[in-house]
Amino acid sequence: MNIKLPAYFSKKGHDLWLTEDEREDLKISYRIKEILYEEQSEFQHVMILDSYSFGRMLVLDGIVQTTSLDGYIYNEMISHIPLSIHPDPRRVLIIGGGDCGVAREVCKYRSVERIDMAEIDKLVVEACLKHLPEVSGRLSDPRVQFIFDDGVKFVLNKVNEYDVIIVDSSDPIGPAKSLFEKSFYQSLHKALKKDGLMVCQSQSPIFHAEVMKQTFQRIRSLFADVKLYTAVVPTYPGGLWSFTLGLKRSAAPNPEKLNENDTHYVNKQIIERCFSLPQFMRDQLNH
């Protein structure tokens, strides 16, 4: 491929390195085997890279989003936890989720009849279906409806339509910023059926504690019940990552709903125990 390399690439001898420049004080650099896909979309710079440490990776505006090595952890945790809580999920909405990994997990539930996936950037979906099969599974399930539109706009006029809404966003900068605002969670509340529930990734308890607390408080102010759980996502800074659930009717997870043959990270014990928070996180949420 004959392309002009963006600023987050550097060459050292024969080696190509990607350096995430998201954080001013901490840089993570990945040695890259090959650039498999590279395109500027209407919204962001989209790449699929093959790396030595994590295999293939989706990189948006120079930031690693998901990888072949560990993408399953995030995708399983944001999907199987809400689906183990809802007693009978039939209609599911995914907002974001362009790598198709969440849709792939949701498709493992036979009760699900239809999955709407509102992803703003069609190029991300096309790139992942073609070049990131370890994450997307080359998703081709007839229950999945792709809507290439702004998730905030798409959900605005939906009323009482979904059992489960999964917000699989990138960081609250760039195109995903509005997916962390209270008015957006209000739209989700309205779009859910009366026993519906939503989940979103709510950033790192260590590096983005304020975003996590704000997300938790915003969702708690709107929903009958709010629950926060964690998982380890090796490619995200700090490793520890938080997810926040908003439930219109309080309910507990039912680990028996999970088929452990379907998953690589989640199991029945993880479903029960991911809600056990370290002491400092309890303090963060209580204060």
Add this chain to the structure above:
Amino acid sequence: MNIKLPAYFSKKGHDLWLTEDEREDLKISYRIKEILYEEQSEFQHVMILDSYSFGRMLVLDGIVQTTSLDGYIYNEMISHIPLSIHPDPRRVLIIGGGDCGVAREVCKYRSVERIDMAEIDKLVVEACLKHLPEVSGRLSDPRVQFIFDDGVKFVLNKVNEYDVIIVDSSDPIGPAKSLFEKSFYQSLHKALKKDGLMVCQSQSPIFHAEVMKQTFQRIRSLFADVKLYTAVVPTYPGGLWSFTLGLKRSAAPNPEKLNENDTHYVNKQIIERCFSLPQFMRDQLNH
């Protein structure tokens, strides 16, 4: 300070950066405020740096060992889990643990009468006591006996002496290599009383799966019971970290032994639930 900077430092404009070069394909770089301590010991290059992301850090041969921001997670998890299992820990041996953070946690148990700490490198202890108080707590408990010697050699002739042995080692390269060998675990078994137990850090399930499995198998082959648990350590690669317990007499943790006011990460739920492993780790240990 007027020093010649080692190769793992670089200057970009006015900024000083430390880049860990432990891994060939993944580099983590920390922006450094100040070099607080820098000395070549008999065993390794010892530094205490003040960083923008993690506060003060202990750095050995260019590799970050513990930080003010997250050191408590590792130190609490390697201390309170074994101490919640042993019914009456009186004599404790720490092997390694030069940053003094483990000894500080063990001192929180009144039943403990004496703590031997066999650390090979006196300079590490001196540097941490003086320059890393967030981790060492400027430890000055009369129950702690420092033995500045090779832990392998120190434990070799001990028989039936300790209730709990905590192996707080660095990676299995350099001075800590022999702390991962089977003959060393045999010495620990002999040094423990009949209801004693040991714990060690057993590396990352993602990046060092073979070391973790080997450690688990070696300890299982020697002890009546073996248990593996995890914690998230943000400054270690991949975030997810494993610890392996070897028990001469099978026993379960008793979360009631923990005073939650003493800790920042561990709580009663974490003590019970840290043994719930992700599905891929169960598969790793079963195969």
